[in-house]
Amino acid sequence: MTKTAAAKKTTAKKAAAKKPAPLPEELEINRRREWRFDFPLDTLIEGSLADGAKFKEETHLENISSGGAYFTLDSGVVVGSKLNLFIELPEKLADGKKMRMRIGGITVRLEKPDKKTKRQGVAVRFSDDMFKVVPEKKPAARKKK
Numbered sequence: 583m584t585k586t587a588a589a590k591k592t593t594a595k596k597a598a599a600k601k602p603a604p605l606p607e608e609l610e611i612n613r614r615r616e617w618r619f620d621f622p623l624d625t626l627i628e629g630s631l632a633d634g635a636k637f638k639e640e641t642h643l644e645n646i647s648s649g650g651a652y653f654t655l656d657s658g659v660v661v662g663s664k665l666n667l668f669i670e671l672p673e674k675l676a677d678g679k680k681m682r683m684r685i686g687g688i689t690v691r692l693e694k695p696d697k698k699t700k701r702q703g704v705a706v707r708f709s710d711d712m713f714k715v716v717p718e719k720k721p722a723a724r725k726k727k
Contacts, residue, residue, distance in 0.1 A: 618645040618652075623672075625653060626682075629665035632658075643669065650687065650708055654701040663689040665706055670718065680718035 622642045630636050641653045651667060659665065668682045675681075686709050693703030 618647045620645050624670040626668040627653070627655060627657075627665055628668070629657075629659060629663055631663070632660045644703075648708075650690070650706050652703065652705050654696075655704050656701055658702070659689050659692070659704060661689050661692060664709070665689060667706070668716075671715070676715075681715055682718050683713050683715050685713040 622644070623646075624640065625643050626638060626640050628636070628638050637657045639655055639657050641655060644652045644654070646652075646669075664686065665688070666684060666686050668684050671681045671683055673680065687706035688709050689704055690707045691705035695702045
């Protein structure tokens with residue numbers, strides 16, 4: 583046996599011996615690049631459907647990260663749909679004012695619709711480099727006659 587072959591054999595044995603212990607089943611491995619936070623914030627979703635029809639739908643975020651968000655919709659968007667999210671911020675974060683954060687995104691993953699509610703899980707990757715915080719729009723006041 584040559585020195586090179588003996589060295590490779592020894593290295594292979596050391597690598598096999600250093601195999602990490604398996605993780606406990608209750609420990610979940612997160613392979614995402616960003617941390618996701620469960621924030622059930624009220625959110626208005628605006629966008630276009632595959633047929634070009636525009637829609638607006640209110641929902642709740644299930645989770646959000648620096649790069650995307652996950653929520654459910656009835657609207658039937660498709661992968662690649664461009665959406666705008668208007669996320670209502672807690673008043674504590676906005677000095678007691680009603681504010682929304684607007685950020686655009688692209689649908690990157692869809693879950694099968696729920697059999698009972700027909701709502702579909704939607705994963706969005708944010709496409710905007712910047713988000714915008716805007717005052718919440720108040721409904722137009724009707725004029726008295």
